[in-house]
Amino acid sequence: MFTKKKLIVFAIVCAIFAAGEYWIFSTIQASFEKNAAKEITALARAIAASAPENNESLASWTEQLPSTYHGYRFFAFKGVPGEEGSEPAGGDSALSELWKLPSNADIAAKAAESVSYLEVFRWPSRVTFAGVPYTLIIAPVPDAEGSSARAALLIAADASGYVAFGRLVQTLAVVTFVLFALGFGIATFSRDPISGYAILVLAAVVVAFVAYPLFEAVRLTLIKQGRFSFDVWKTILSNRQYLQALWGSIQLGIVTATISTFIGFMYAFAVARTSMKGKKLVTALATMPVISPPFSLTLSIILLFGKNGIITKQWLGLQNFNIYGLGGLALVQTISMFPIAFLTMQGVLQAIDSTLEDASLDLNASRWHTFSHVTLPLAAPGLLSSWLLVFTNSLADFANPLLLSGSYRVLSVESYIEVTGMSRLNNGAALSLLLLLPTLTAFLVQRRWVSRKSFVVVTGKPSTRLSDLAAPGARRALTGFVVVVSGLIVALYLTIVAGCFVKNWGIDYTFTLVNIHEALTRGKQALISTITLAGIATPIAGVLSMVAAVILVRKKFPGKRILESLIMTPFAIPGTLVGISFILAFNKPPLLLVGTGAILVINYVIRELPVGLEGGVAALRQIDPSIEEAAADLGADQATIFRTIILPLIRPAFISSMSYTFVRSMTAVSAIIFLISARWYHITIQIYNFSENLRFGLASVLATTLIIIVLAVFGLMRLLIRQSEFLEKTVTAQ
Amino acid sequence: MATKSVPVTLSHVTKIFKDPTSKAEVHAVEDANFDVRSGELVTLLGPSGCGKTTTLRMIGGFELPTKGKILIGDTDVTYLPPNGRQTATVFQSYGLFPHMDVFDNVAYGLKIRKLSHTEIENRVRTVLELVGLAELAHRAPGRLSGGQQQRVALARSLVVEPQVLLLDEPLSNLDALLREQMRVEIRRIQKSLGITAIYVTHDRIEAMSLSDRVIVMRNGVIQQIGTPGDIYERPVSMFVAGFVGKVAFFPAQLEGIEAGGRAICTVGGKRVRAGSAAEGLGTGSPAVIMARPESLRLVEKEDAISSGTVTARVYLGSSVEIYVKTETGEILVQIDDPSGKAIPSEGEAVWIGLNEALVRVLPAE
Ligand SMILES: Nc1ncnc2c1ncn2[C@@H]1O[C@H](COP(=O)(O)OP(=O)(O)O)[C@@H](O)[C@H]1O
């Protein structure tokens, strides 16, 4: 708390720190300047010494100099400038004009004096030509005896590097001071410094790794040659190819969302409102596509329907069938994303009190009438919300179109091509920002409209009586439909497994184990580095998300909303945008991270933080705050409470947050494809490379390996969570 | 367990909550001034929402006062966090650690204090004996009854030997019988340890039977501080009188105060020498006579200040309660030693008079 004494102590300590810092940083800068000056003086002397013996060829020599010394400008004088007999010889006229400037007269006189004593003279302050800072030096050209100057060379050296360095040092100094002041301020004034530090760390993380990269991405699209301009956007919005990609994304989103919502609703209805058998199996199968690694379904679609597809070529003998494009994409996206709609709709249907339907049936309404007049209207907001959810997912999808789009254009792939193929980062950034528009719109509609319109009657207790809302015939049709879709899913996964053991898909179907050996040999490094980095990111994201949950649920502090939105942001924005903004932000000091493993770890962490946070928040809301207060009361500080009380109590959320982080990091594509390097490769990109080179056998092996890892991780998670189930009961019991 | 008991002082403590959405201010506690002497048990009593919990939480360090100062002993603890002050709170919902058994729950505070294993063991055993839970040391709290959970919470707070024990409606989750039992238990333990305790409740019987002194609050403002006898017999306002026990009020005019403190007033056209009057009450200002059931009598018509018909009679053995419906509302008259006295039956018209020495004059509200 703020008392006068503390404020005084705080001010004094900060002042001492600032003074010390100023001393250190100004020493660094001064010694750097000194070295730079020494170097440039030596260089100037050397250049001047290499002047032609004949003063007459001085002009042409000077004019040649810039081609040898890039970033320098030269102007030569015959004799000692300002003295009798001296005249301009030639060179960069901008320099001679500067020399003649009246305000320069004093310094010019000094410079001339130095030259006459055969000394190199350096201007005390920098000069600027056309916005670029230069260091100005004049060096004497000694005569044959070396006793006097026969000419002088005026040199301007590009100093923007030094200026940038100076600015970097200053920025570092300011950042260090601000961090110190904040940290020390928290320690001095806060009653709960540990939470204060946690907030500071979280804020620093999101500012550095969410806000700053996004800001860089937006900034890049708004400048051209150092000036503010809408040129990039004008290019984007007037180019047919880009607009085609935008429209392509939207079209694909609409198709996928509509079909997925339909199938999802059928599934949900069959599970929640009929007495169909095998519901658990159906649900389990439907969750497979959600957790399975990217490219696996695409791969399987290609194996089945591609140019050498077993169905298209072997069975149907089609020659010109083309799976690449809107149709194929919609197919594979639907299979990957209908489970989202299914799970959403299942939740909605379960929340609708089925006694309402029973009441309708009791009133002699037909089943169809009950369905269309009671169930459907109640479920409508849920339908819209799952449609929007799938739509956003489809738009953000990068992996499927990357392999399967063919000549069809979508934004996510287009921005990738702009960045990696064309090296047009600004266009790439703009395209991925464009992708944000429909996504944001959908998100806002979801927030504003769906949540308001929702009149789902939530009773809290799932209705025990479950009336079969489908007539026997309808139920059989529904069951048939579910069986077919589930069968398709099974078939797709079996195809991938089969792909591992076939010599040359589409041509030679002999059984072989060669693929496995080759894929694992060539993919080993990528696999190891992926597991390593995901393994590093997992505990970091796990702990950080739980800390964030505690801070956001339990603490009051200014800026809480902003912090929360920033943490959640990476969840709402497409991976391509995250990837592009990361390369933009971290390819220069002070955060030169491109090419390191750290950038991948950071990317995993900030992208998985939102999911963990949501889980942690939900778990914490179940816990009576007086449990934590009791611990504080008994003398525990916030860190001890977190370790001994909170973490054990939200263990299930903690474990599942870590499992998801690990799995989603292992299976990431869209952001990390921009960030990988030869040293730190990623297994999914390896799958993509194998597929691109039509080595489908190898791709299948890696995809299967990933699937096995994912299933193993989730299995382990289940096991660990089950052990702590007793806890969940007792936590909520009180 | 030896606790060094210390006093607690609140001076000008105010707490204003700001509603984050509507920005409206809630004055939960207004200018609270009181002190609790060492070893004393003081109750904060008042209707729900009057700021009792907030006051207690400020003493425990869970809320910061908007204004004012809190001292424990001589130390200003106003801004210290809960883990920085020697208080221990028994929460309304107990706040037991569900993932630890009874022993570990109680040992938690000692482990934080890094005591040796044997000392922890000894102290936990002792305190579990004290609350009668020695056998259940290795139960999970989820498998204890409400009363047992309550005892664990109490033991957990006591074992760290706090300077001040804070209890927030500790009995509100228990059934009536258990409540009475625990009430006696808590008082016994508090007395035997000589620990300073502040107890929050909205139950006047709990407050009256438990406390050395009672602080009555209303809308965040302290109304009266006094012994249970004080606030029952000599309340300062109609609110306090009504909140701490059954009472009937009769509009009256104060005529003057006698040297002995008795107040002369007229009520219902009769001249009455009331036993006492609230301080600062001026002659002529609107006043009421407050009468507890035991200071009312059934009288002849000419001695009565009010009349009505009997609506119910309740025999309580040593006394009978008669409910009388009057023009101003229902009045309860208590007749002690009923044997041999004529008890009016339901529907009968009766006249009510005062036992003048026992009634008190209060400012009308
Ligand atoms: N954290 C809070 N934020 C806003 N208002 C609060 C908060 N805690 C308590 N209040 C308000 O302060 C008033 C006093 O509450 P409380 O101290 O809990 O009353 P009591 O314990 O006497 O029932 C109530 O009006 C309550 O709504």
Ligand SMILES: [Mg+2]
């Ligand atoms: Mg309360």
